[in-house]
Amino acid sequence: MKNFHVSTTINGDDAEFICTPDETLLDVLRNRLGLTGAKEGCGTGDCGACSVTLNGRLVCSCLVLGAEAEGAEIETIEGMADGDDLHPLQRVFIDKAALQCGVCTPGILVAARSLLEKNPEPTDEEIRYWLAGNLCRCTGYDKIIKAVQIAAAEMRSV
CATH class of the missing domain: 1.10.150.120 ([2Fe-2S]-binding domain)
Structure with a gap:
């Protein structure tokens, strides 16, 4: 299996990661990038616990492949607060x-x-x-x- 090198923007910051073809965006966020705010509740897109925005569109990150984040802008719960000030x-x-x-x-x-x-x-x-x-x-x-x-x-x- 060929791995993918992905360059993206997460919460306004440039990010790069390597992922396998079958790795979900949720897995990448949690396991590779340490952004554990999005949770895996069902793994089938039915519960919304893993919701993020991808290019301004609300998505269940368990249904998006990590490789699909190439060139995308992703917003997670971690990017919601402004420093110490809560949204x-x-x-x-x-x-x-x-x-x-x-x-x-x-x-x-x-x-x-x-x-x-x-x-x-x-x-x-x-x-x-x-x-x-x-x-x-x-x-x-x-x-x-x-x-x-x-x-x-x-x-x-x-």
Whole structure:
């Protein structure tokens, strides 16, 4: 099997890695690059725990091959905070207890950020639709939806 040398941008920084043809982007992020925020919940793209953005598009990194990252721009949960300052979504999720075990939280935050970048004033229905690919077995979704609404309002007022 021939390995691939991949040059990409992750969270605004240039990155390079070698991966096998069958290695997923999730495996590369976690095992080769030490970016462990994205979690493997299902490995089949059904839970959203491994959500990242790839060239501005929300994807399940367990369904993308590492080699497909060549020349791409990837954003992960690790790139969400600005230094020591949490992203408004992260801060509100903590303040409003919109998380529990934390397995799904990084994927939900990445998905919510992606939504708010496209639609800074979403309705409850739009938030629910956008987050439908992210499964949470601990909190239910009411606190999550409310946290996204609050963060969206804060972000609009800045």
